[in-house]
Every structure is written in structure tokens, then in C-alpha cells.
Amino acid sequence: MAEADVITKNRKFKELGFYDNQENNVYFLLPMRFARLNQEKEVLVNEVGDHLVVREGTFQKIVQRELNKEDDPDLFGDLVANHFISESRIPPLIDVLATRYRTKKAFLNNFTMLHIFVMSLRCEHTCHYCQVSRVTQDKDKFDMSRDHIDKGIDMMLQSPSPHVTMEFQGGEALLAFDNIKYAVERVHLLAGLRNKSVTFVICTNLALVNEEILLYCKEHEILISSSLDGPAFIHNSNRTRPGRNSYELAIKGIELSKRILGPSRVSALMTTTNLSLDYPIEIVEEYYKQGFRNMFLRPISPYGFAVRNERKNKYETDRFLEFYKKALGRILEYNLAGEFFTEDYATIILRKMLTPFPVGYVDLNSPTGCITNVIAFNYDGSIFASDESRMLAEMKDFTFQLGHLDTHSYEEVFYSKRALEIVSTGINESLPGCSDCAFQPYCGADPIQNHATQGDMYGYRPTSSFCQKNMEIIRYLIELMDKDKAIAKIFESWVKSRS
Structure with a gap:
């Protein structure tokens, strides 16, 4: 002493x-x-x-x-x-x-911040990698009822977090825009009484967006999250709809949204299919062409109906990693030429590496981000540990269903034996193969993907695609920083821009 x-x-x-x-x-x-x-x-x-x-x-x-x-x-x-x-x-x-x-670990202090509301299963697209079933009719059966919207909002506002995010998903969420307006206006009435600030996000393919919708979004500070898979031949192939014009409608919607809401209020997300793997440079350049200065290089998710079309959607992790490195290399070329352009997944990992702060990204948290960071209310009132787990339920796998808005209280959902079991299997500090991994502080645990791909929530690291992908990306980022100080400076700038 x-x-x-x-x-x-x-x-x-x-x-x-x-x-x-x-x-x-x-x-x-x-x-x-x-x-x-x-x-x-x-x-x-x-x-x-x-x-x-x-x-x-x-x-x-x-x-x-x-x-x-x-x-x-x-x-x-x-x-x-x-x-x-x-x-x-x-x-x-x-x-x-x-x-x-x-x-x-401070992300645990506020507990669940992201609340997903599946407003409708109806959709006018038939994307081959869609992870859920979608329907084109029967509004009453496949739209979330206002009673369930009310109950979901009440549960969301019981979160201990002073700030929560309400994300509207589908199907195509804009097909139920009247219900979105109802939900937003109800939250405005109640959030102040609970001392909550609320961020609203609409996830949409933008095919149905118009000036009236966007002016409402501007008035209520609603963010737009859309999809852009790359150039027209990729996007139209991945995201099919009558007329094969999903790309044209997406670009028109992105431009209109940026003009009315401002560029910072509009984001896009790409999904990597088998077709995408051959065009990493073209996909990056499409994002640059459309005025985006960030993008998320995302592999396909092994859930729900997406796994049925193996020819278009199934590929080895090594092929995705090759795609990722080439695309990241093109993004770095823009930066080395003086353009600020970030890759979001790398930025999340780098934030965990280079700063003392937590991140809120579900897949890279330990304990697992499902339940502790995100909860999903399905269109029929059922409650799931994450968006991915409700996709499993569409395939009749209800392992991660936590309850129902009609019958379960906040305490019964979040403090149940099922919730405890899910979270306890998602702590990488204690998982075999994770606990002694050098990259454990930068990674997370995903019991839902383990269950979907390996039949076990704990998973088996030697054959885990989640593990293979994250270990190589983390190793590669460290190697890039060590080899080239200019790239290290670029990565530091990415992290600072998100702080």
C-alpha cells in the first residue's frame, strides 16, 4: 500500500x-x-x-x-x-x-434504445434476398393495428434510456404511412411526459415516396433509410418489381429526399448478393456518383426466405472478404485523393479500437445487442429479440419470440427466463473460442446467427461465418494501419467524424 x-x-x-x-x-x-x-x-x-x-x-x-x-x-x-x-x-x-x-460497456446503462415497428408486411417489390415473407394485399390482416402501435409505444417509452429510436420497417413501411403518422403524433404527445427524446427512422425502398410524405418527414424530423445495391443492372436484378425500374425509382426518391430533407437526413444500405461480388469497384463508384460519402458493405443475412434462393444469395465467406477488401481499397483511394468517404462497418470496428467509447451497433456488442440494444414489434403484435429473430419466425422458428403486446408486460418481456438465456449465450468474454481471441474486445456475439446457421445459440467458432468474417476484417484493418501511416490517419478521421 x-x-x-x-x-x-x-x-x-x-x-x-x-x-x-x-x-x-x-x-x-x-x-x-x-x-x-x-x-x-x-x-x-x-x-x-x-x-x-x-x-x-x-x-x-x-x-x-x-x-x-x-x-x-x-x-x-x-x-x-x-x-x-x-x-x-x-x-x-x-x-x-x-x-x-x-x-x-456503458451501452448497457441505457439498455434498449432501438425499437423496430414492423408497420406492414405488404410490399410492391419481390426482392430475391428478402428475409421475410411479403404480401401485396389484405391491408387489415398484414398491417400493424393501432392498438398494437399504442401498446408498442407504451413499452418503448418504458425503456430506461433517455433517448430512444423508433424505426418503421416493412414490407414497405410507406404502404402504411397513415399509421406512421399516427404513431409519430402519439409519441410526440407522450414522450415529453416520460422525459424521452425520440429519433424517428423510416426504412423504405422509396418507390412510393412523394413530396407530401417528405414534407411531413421534414416537419417531424424523420430520417430516411433506403436501399441502393449498386448500378442499375445490379439493383434491378436484386430488387425486382413490376417494370424492372426499382433503381430508377430509388435514385429519384434519393434525390427528392435529399432536396427536401437535406443530404445528412438520407442514408442508403447495400446488400451483397452473388451478382454483387463481381462488381465491388462499380458499387462503390455508384455510391460516390449519387453523392453519398459513406457506405456499409454488408453481406447477405442467413435468415428467413433469403436462404431459399441459394443460387443468388449463398456464397462462401472468403468470397465476401475478397469483395470487401477490393471495395474498401477503392474507398481508400478516394480518401488518398483528398475525398472524405467512409465505410461504416470498418468505422464501427475502428471506433472500438481507437477510442474508449462504446458503440451501439447490435452485431458487435457483448453482451449481445439483441434485447440489450434492440427489440422488434412485429405487425401482428408479437415481440422478438431483434429484427433477425422475427425473420426466423416467418420460417416457423419462434426460438427468439419474447412475448406479445396483448399479453406481456415490459417486465415479462425483458426480464424473462428466455431473455436471460438469449443474453447469457451472447457474452463473448465467456464463450469458448472468443474468450481467448485477441480480437474479442472489438467483436461481439450473435446467438441468433449461431442458432440459424449452426443450430445452437452458443455456436462453434471454428466453423462460424460470423467469426471468420470479423476476425479477418479486424486483422486486415490493423495490418493496413501498420503498413501505411496515411491510411492510419484516414481511419482516425473516420472515427473522429462519428464521435
């Missing part, structure tokens, strides 16, 4: 002799993991996500106590400064480390 007190209270530098008199190879190990980065280097990662790229074999030297401060003072100093080793049994800054760890 006396030594610790001296170190804590006296912040002055010691005389050089103080350090020279220490045993050069006496140090204590702090929690860390390592992974091979390439043939020459490996990366060390500690509990709070600090990483250090070192020569291959360094980890072995560290744990075998073969590292000598006198022989390599720079490396020794980096290891101490970045909390991989300590010269005292209890590190002087252990309280700082604890605070940083709590900060990384």
Missing part, C-alpha cells in the same frame, strides 16, 4: 538512477491476448482494446519473462505505457483501467 500511495500521490519523474537500479527483466503480466498479423508481425490486445503491433515472437518472450528493459527500452516502455505489463504487482493506474472498461 505504501508503494502504491507514493506512486499515486507523487507524479514527478524519478531520477534516472531510480530506474537503472531496477531489475531489468522483472515485470508482471497484465491481461492480454495476441494474434499473428502476418508472417513478420503479431498484434497484442489488452482488456480495454488497446493494441500494439510487434515483431513475431514477442508475445512468447513476454510471457516467458525473456524481455529485457535494457536491451529494448522502447518496446518495454510501450508495453508498460499501454498496460500489457506492469513493473509493480498492482499497476498504479489500475483504477483508470477499470474506468475505461466500464466505459466500454
Whole structure:
């Protein structure tokens, strides 16, 4: 205690002799993991996500106590400064480390922020990768009733978070725009009474959007999230509709939305199909052409009806990773030429790497983001742990159904045995294959994908596509930063823009 007190209270530098008199190879190990980065280097990662790229074999030297401060003072100093080793049994800054760890998990403080309302299953598109069943008629049967809208809003406003997001999905959500207006206006009446601020998002293919709808969105500060899979030949092939003009309608809708709402209020999301894999550069350039300066390179989701069309939708993870790297390379070329252009998935991972702050992205949280970050209210009032789990229910798999708006209270939904089971299987600090992975602080856990692809919520890491994808993308990002300081600066700018 006396030594610790001296170190804590006296912040002055010691005389050089103080350090020279220490045993050069006496140090204590702090929690860390390592992974091979390439043939020459490996990366060390500690509990709070600090990483250090070192020569291959360094980890072995560290744990075998073969590292000598006198022989390599720079490396020794980096290891101490970045909390991989300590010269005292209890590190002087252990309280700082604890605070940083709590900060990384701060997303749990506010619990569920994203509430998805499936306003209708009706849709005028027939996308071959659609993850849910869709219908074209019977409004009363396949639209969310106002009674269920009311009950969903009441449950949403019970969230402990002071800020929540209400996201309207479908089908095509704009087919039920009257109900969206009803929901928005009800929330405006109630949110102030609960001291909540609410962000509204409409997910739409934009085929039905018009000036009247967008003026309403502007008045009520509603964000628009749409889909753009690439150039016309890709988008029209992926997202089919009568007339084969989904691309033309999407571009017209994006332009109109940007003009009325402003560019920052409109986003687009792409889905990678088998066709997409051959055109990474063209897809990136389409986003640039349409004025977007960010994009999300997203693989197809292995849920619901999307898995039925294997010819168009099924591919090996290695092929997606090849596509991802080529597309990311084109995005970096824009940045190196002076254009600010981000890739969203990389930015989320980099934020976990380069900042002390948590992220709200469901797939990369531990405990898992389903339930703790997101909940989904289906059109019929049933409640699911996430949007993906309601897609499984469309295939008659109700593993992740938590209840129903007609019969279950907030407590019965969020504190049930089923909810506890789902969340407990999604803690990567305790999952075999995750707990000792160097990239665990940057990754998450997805019991829903594990169940859908492997038949088990815990999953099996050696054959997990989720694991394979994230491990390689994380490794690749670290390698890029280590090889090229200009790219490291670009990545830092991406993170700062999202802070």
C-alpha cells in the first residue's frame, strides 16, 4: 500500500538512477491476448482494446519473462505505457483501467434504445434476398393495428434510456404511412411526459415516396433509410418489381429526399448478393456518383426466405472478404485523393479500437445487442429479440419470440427466463473460442446467427461465418494501419467524424 500511495500521490519523474537500479527483466503480466498479423508481425490486445503491433515472437518472450528493459527500452516502455505489463504487482493506474472498461460497456446503462415497428408486411417489390415473407394485399390482416402501435409505444417509452429510436420497417413501411403518422403524433404527445427524446427512422425502398410524405418527414424530423445495391443492372436484378425500374425509382426518391430533407437526413444500405461480388469497384463508384460519402458493405443475412434462393444469395465467406477488401481499397483511394468517404462497418470496428467509447451497433456488442440494444414489434403484435429473430419466425422458428403486446408486460418481456438465456449465450468474454481471441474486445456475439446457421445459440467458432468474417476484417484493418501511416490517419478521421 505504501508503494502504491507514493506512486499515486507523487507524479514527478524519478531520477534516472531510480530506474537503472531496477531489475531489468522483472515485470508482471497484465491481461492480454495476441494474434499473428502476418508472417513478420503479431498484434497484442489488452482488456480495454488497446493494441500494439510487434515483431513475431514477442508475445512468447513476454510471457516467458525473456524481455529485457535494457536491451529494448522502447518496446518495454510501450508495453508498460499501454498496460500489457506492469513493473509493480498492482499497476498504479489500475483504477483508470477499470474506468475505461466500464466505459466500454456503458451501452448497457441505457439498455434498449432501438425499437423496430414492423408497420406492414405488404410490399410492391419481390426482392430475391428478402428475409421475410411479403404480401401485396389484405391491408387489415398484414398491417400493424393501432392498438398494437399504442401498446408498442407504451413499452418503448418504458425503456430506461433517455433517448430512444423508433424505426418503421416493412414490407414497405410507406404502404402504411397513415399509421406512421399516427404513431409519430402519439409519441410526440407522450414522450415529453416520460422525459424521452425520440429519433424517428423510416426504412423504405422509396418507390412510393412523394413530396407530401417528405414534407411531413421534414416537419417531424424523420430520417430516411433506403436501399441502393449498386448500378442499375445490379439493383434491378436484386430488387425486382413490376417494370424492372426499382433503381430508377430509388435514385429519384434519393434525390427528392435529399432536396427536401437535406443530404445528412438520407442514408442508403447495400446488400451483397452473388451478382454483387463481381462488381465491388462499380458499387462503390455508384455510391460516390449519387453523392453519398459513406457506405456499409454488408453481406447477405442467413435468415428467413433469403436462404431459399441459394443460387443468388449463398456464397462462401472468403468470397465476401475478397469483395470487401477490393471495395474498401477503392474507398481508400478516394480518401488518398483528398475525398472524405467512409465505410461504416470498418468505422464501427475502428471506433472500438481507437477510442474508449462504446458503440451501439447490435452485431458487435457483448453482451449481445439483441434485447440489450434492440427489440422488434412485429405487425401482428408479437415481440422478438431483434429484427433477425422475427425473420426466423416467418420460417416457423419462434426460438427468439419474447412475448406479445396483448399479453406481456415490459417486465415479462425483458426480464424473462428466455431473455436471460438469449443474453447469457451472447457474452463473448465467456464463450469458448472468443474468450481467448485477441480480437474479442472489438467483436461481439450473435446467438441468433449461431442458432440459424449452426443450430445452437452458443455456436462453434471454428466453423462460424460470423467469426471468420470479423476476425479477418479486424486483422486486415490493423495490418493496413501498420503498413501505411496515411491510411492510419484516414481511419482516425473516420472515427473522429462519428464521435
